Amino acid sequence: MNRIVPLLVVLCLVLPTVAFTGAAQTAQVSITNVTVSPNQPTPGERFTVTTTVRNAAANPSALEIDEVSLERNNGQEYADVRNLGTLAPGSELNVPLTHRFDEVGVQNLRVVVTGTSGEEDVEIRYPLTITVREGGPQVSIQLNDSVVGTETTATVLVANGEETTARNLRLTLSGESVAIDDATRVAPQLGSGETRAFTFDVRPGATSAALTATLRYTTAGGESVTTEERVQMNPENLREDVGIEATVVEGGVAPPVNVQVTNFGNAPLSRVVLGATVNETTVARRALDPIPPESTRTVQFNVSNVPEGDLTLSVNYETGSREGQVSTTVPYRTNPGRIELTGVDYEREDGKLYITGSASNVGLSDVDSVIVSVVPGDGVQPARPYREYFVGTVPASDFVSFDLYATVDENATAVPIRIEYLSDGIRESSVYEVPIDDLQPAAPSPATGGPSPLVFFGGGLVVIAVLATGGYLYLRR
Known part of the structure; x- marks a missing residue:
């Protein structure tokens, strides 16, 4: 909760023109003026009461001043000056008295002048009221919501509502059940009407804690003044979720x-x-x-x-x-560039297996350096002219055709084809099996030990032709 201590209402000081009693009236001695500077001191600030004592010209005797004092109405004395000498008729004397009060409040005082004039004792009393107000720079502490064990910020506001500049400010923050990092701030001056905020990192250690801000400064009159402000902290217990x-x-x-x-x-x-x-x-x-x-x-x-x-x-x-x-x-699930073989087909060509198909990119990024090749295996060997085929770059969602050759024997049931490529700079490799279970066997080669059946078939035709020709010639005879 923010608290700003209000300034007390300025005292209206009423100074009577003359005040004297008893023998002073006969001796024609008076206090003609009393001034207070500053007229509204703050706690701890020294103020000066200047009293003007006058010996009237009509007074036949000089005034011997024994003492000028500042005291309470009950006689408690705060300051005095003794043995001030003689004051001739028609002359006056200014006597300063200094004091300070540490508490705010109204002080009912009086100035008392004692002495002798001729053979008469003189005592003059002058009533005086001084208000000690909460002046100078004021201090207030502002807090955010806080949690035990958690660092938060405390802001200390210093406001100077005076007409003079406060100098050599030193602000210290202390606490009960509170850890404070870097607890002191200094400033060379704080001008009239100026407000400055100083922040501190604080960490309460319990649900009941307190902070006290202590400000020390020097007034325009050179006095050192201290003021404090205290606030209670009520941090919550830590809730982690x-x-x-x-x-x-x-x-x-x-x-x-x-x-x-x-x-x-x-x-x-x-x-x-x-x-x-x-x-x-x-x-x-x-x-x-x-x-x-x-x-x-x-x-x-x-x-x-x-x-x-x-x-x-x-x-x-x-x-x-x-x-x-x-x-x-x-x-x-990722979907980088990835090559799969699609549309794969094969046929026999000159005693070799001719394989065709497409290297298809089923991913969402380009692939580079695509190579497809026949893998040697059981009953399978790469063959010319394309043992391997460099496909190159395949864009995303696109394909490039390839051609491969292999020799296979009767024991082979599949042709393994290796696919190698770069996807996002990473070398990938896999093997794709091309089944060849439905491959027709190759036609047998002609026998080498005797005549071909075509020879016998051709020879029979020749014999039939000769017999037919001979019969035709016989009948014409």
Whole structure:
């Protein structure tokens, strides 16, 4: 709670023109004037009461001044000057008296002059009222809501409502059950009408605590004055409650993750660090700004080179004097450039297997340096002219055709084809099996030990032709 001590109402000082009693009336001696400077002193500030004593010209005798004193009406004396000498008729004397009061309030005083004039004793009393006000720079303390064990800010306002400048200010903040960092502030001066705010980092250690601001300064008259202000703190016990939610942004090669961290507690979260792990391996980390109590911070967390799988998002933090962590897990799916073989076909050509198809990019980023090649294996060997085929770059969602040759025997059931490429700078490699179960066997080669059946078939035709010709000639005879 803010408290500003109001200034007391200025005292209207009424000074009578003359005041004297008893023998002074006969001796024609008087106090003609009393002034107070400053006329409204503050606690601890020295003030001066200047008394003008006059011996009238008509007085036949000089005035021997024994004492001029400042006292309460009950006779308690505060200041005096003795043996001031002789005051001739028609002359006057100014006598200064100084004093200070440490408490605010109205002081009912009197100035008393004693002496002798001729053979008469003289005593003159002059009534005086002085108000000691709460003056000079005023101090007030402003506090935010506080929590035990949690650092907060205390603001001390120093306001100078005086007409003069306060100098050499030294402000100290102390406390009960409160830790204070750098508890002293200094300033060379504070001008008339000026207000200055000084901030302090404080950390209450219990639910009942107090702060005291002590200001020391020098007045325009050179007096050193001290003023204090005290406030009670009522911090809450620490309530820790932090939540986290995460969602993967749809689409993209390496989709970012939106992470929402909510501080349901009553103390700020500091040293907040967001981390992502896959298979207990940290793949990304990021520091976040402090999160005030009862507030939420949402950040887009970019991750890269993360394999598909469960992605765990964790937030580590400090609140009050405690450390904590919250985490959540989301399924993470990436879609970088990836080559698959599509439209694969084959046929026999000159005793070799001719394989054609497309290297298709089914991802969302380009792939580079794509090579497809026949892998030697059981019953399969690469063959000329294309044992391997350099496809090159395949844009996202596009394809490039390729040609390969292999020799296979009767035991082969599939042709293994290796696919190699760069995706986001990472070399990828996989093997694609091309089944050849429906491949027709090759036609058998001609026998080498005897005549071909075509020879016998051709010879029979010749014999038939000869017999037919001979019969035709016989009948014509």
